Amino acid sequence: MPIYRAPVEDFRFLLHDVLELDKQRDLPGFADLSPDLVDDILSNAGKFCEEVLQPLNQSGDEEGCRFENGTVSTPKGFRRAYKAYCEAGWSGLGAPESVGGAGMPPILTMAVHEMGMSANQSLAMYPMLTAGAYGALLATGPDWMKQHIAPRMVSGEWAGTMALTEPGCGTDLKLMKTRAVEQPDGTYKMNGTKIFISGGDQDLTSNIIHMVIAKIPDENGQIHDDLSTVNFFMVPKFIVKEDGGVTVRNGVNTGGIEHKMGIKGQATCVLNFDDAIAWRLGPKPTPRSTPLGPGEKRSSSAGMAGMFGMMNAARLGVGIQGIGLGEVAYQNGYAYAHERRVGRALTGPMEPEKPADLEIVHPDVKRMLLQARASTEGLRALAAWTTLNISISRSSRPEAETAGLLEDLMTPVIKSFGTDMGFEAAN
Ligand SMILES: Cc1cc2nc3c(=O)[nH]c(=O)nc-3n(C[C@H](O)[C@H](O)[C@H](O)COP(=O)(O)OP(=O)(O)OC[C@H]3O[C@@H](n4cnc5c(N)ncnc54)[C@H](O)[C@@H]3O)c2cc1C
Structure with a gap:
């Protein structure tokens, strides 16, 4: 067990x-x-x-x-x-x-x-x-979402997702096909398919708030191949009105659960958006025809900025998943090596009265366990130091700017090294 x-x-x-x-x-x-x-x-x-x-x-x-x-x-x-x-x-x-x-x-x-x-x-x-x-x-989000939606997510009454990946794009998001068209009342109608959406559907909460990226047409009705018209949207499973009232089911449907090798209690879903009502987040996009100043970005990229804020937290979170899995793999490996009997110690039998010695007597088993423990503890310290730098970057300390740069630098390192080492420990 x-x-x-x-x-x-x-x-x-x-x-x-x-x-x-x-x-x-x-x-x-x-x-x-x-x-x-x-x-x-x-x-x-x-x-x-x-x-x-x-x-x-x-x-x-x-x-x-x-x-x-x-x-x-x-x-x-x-x-x-x-x-x-x-x-x-x-x-x-x-x-x-x-x-x-x-x-x-x-x-x-x-x-x-x-x-x-x-x-x-x-x-x-x-x-x-x-x-x-x-x-x-x-x-x-606007004030009404902060007032009526965020608290219900914080309490856990409602859940949230992060919906980026599509059948035709994962890393290269500019290939996304999901699009949203503005309606006279200022909301958008969204159509498209997202795949691999963690917690995309479940029976734990009465509503799910999907945070979705999609392209909008430019002022000429054109959808572009780049990221310039990508925007960030809030799409609830059940529609929420500005006074917080919940009305009908939105056009977000679950197409199925992805087949994975593990974490099967986590519903990683295919989500279909069929005329789903969506609320665009962030400032109104600048028309593409407006020339940009040096170093200036179009305001539609505010959508990407919102998405990246969420992604960076998720990237750190994924690195920490790797560390947590490395820890539990080490603990179980350690326990197993202290109960399983395999061969004899190189220096002669440690327990001659038993048919074999414990697995832990073998130097290479000790090496693997020590490596798992050292990498887990080291990465935990690195992740903790990085999260401390996140707080410093938001403070008035003179080193705040440097701390922000360290956060930017270390987030992808922790994501990739944390998961690589977690995999190695579990292996
Ligand atoms: C369990 C699980 C949960 C997930 N949850 C979510 C979720 O909640 N929301 C969501 O939006 N997505 C989710 N995803 C999807 C995940 O984020 C994508 O898998 C990821 O974006 C990579 O996309 P892809 O799988 O299409 O790989 P691809 O983009 O097809 O890439 C294939 C391979 O090429 C490599 N590659 C790509 N570009 C480069 C490059 N320039 N240089 C070097 N190598 C490159 C990639 O690293 C990858 O190994 C989840 C995936 C899994 C497995």
């Missing part, structure tokens, strides 16, 4: 002794962050992950999500665990207090996120995507 013990002591050492959080109280969100509060958050999150999320990991993967009659069901136990997660306040840990969150800085949300990924990646991804989506909505 797979095991997981949240590395609370490792996190305490990192946050208190290495990064000295108590000396960072001037940073945004750190003022009330006493060592006791940090310890409480770490130990309660660890306990929740060990006791509520992890026991559903294997059964959730074996059962997987089901797609029947156009709707998705998550595995047994997921609904109860998700509700408990939200009721405990984990869904809004990093959200501003103004929308019902706890206002904790990214260094703490990162720690809780890693533990969730180790314990049950399928389940923990639903609120992770929602946090990315409400972050983007708060950064780019």
Whole structure:
């Protein structure tokens, strides 16, 4: 039976002794962050992950999500665990207090996120995507969305997704075909297909807020091959009015669940947008015919900026997924090497009365376990230091600008190295 013990002591050492959080109280969100509060958050999150999320990991993967009659069901136990997660306040840990969150800085949300990924990646991804989506909505949405939609995502009543990838494009987004056309009332009608959308549908929440990128026609009705007419949209599964009232089902339909090798309790979906009502986020695009000044970008790229804000959080989140998977793989490898008997130690039998020695006596097994542990601990420290730099970049400290550059530099490094090393540890 797979095991997981949240590395609370490792996190305490990192946050208190290495990064000295108590000396960072001037940073945004750190003022009330006493060592006791940090310890409480770490130990309660660890306990929740060990006791509520992890026991559903294997059964959730074996059962997987089901797609029947156009709707998705998550595995047994997921609904109860998700509700408990939200009721405990984990869904809004990093959200501003103004929308019902706890206002904790990214260094703490990162720690809780890693533990969730180790314990049950399928389940923990639903609120992770929602946090990315409400972050983007708060950064780019109008006041009525901040007032009526964001708080319901922060509480976990509603979930969010990030819908970029299409059948014809993943990395190269300028090839996207999804398009949205403005309506007389200022909303847009969206048509197209998105694939591989994490949490694209589920039975955990009563509504899903899709954050979608799509092309709009220019002032001559032309769709262009480049990114210049790409915009960022909010597309709810059930339509939300400006007063917060929820009306009818929108034209967003689930085409199916993608077939994956793992994380089968996570519904990675095909989404079809058929005349879906969409709200464009960010400033109105500048007509393409308007000449640009030196270094100036068209305002439609504000859509891309909103999307990249969400993507960067997701990139860091994916790197931390890798670290969390490296941790849990190491723990299970370590436990297995201490119960499995294989051959004899090179220096002669360690337990001659037994038919074979424990696997851990073999130098190469020790090397692999040490490598997994060292890379996980090192990457965790790098990710924590990067999230601290995110907070510094948003502060009035003189080094704020440099911290922002470090965040830009380290985010893709953590994404790729974190996942590579997590894969290596699990291998
Ligand atoms: C489990 C899972 C969940 C996902 N969730 C979401 C989601 O929630 N929302 C969403 O929008 N998408 C999601 N995706 C899709 C994912 O983001 C895409 O897979 C990704 O954008 C890559 O696109 P692609 O798979 O089409 O690969 P392609 O773009 O076809 O690329 C194929 C390969 O070429 C490499 N490559 C491409 N360009 C270059 C280059 N210039 N130099 C070197 N190598 C290059 C790529 O790294 C890749 O290995 C998910 C995917 C998975 C597997």
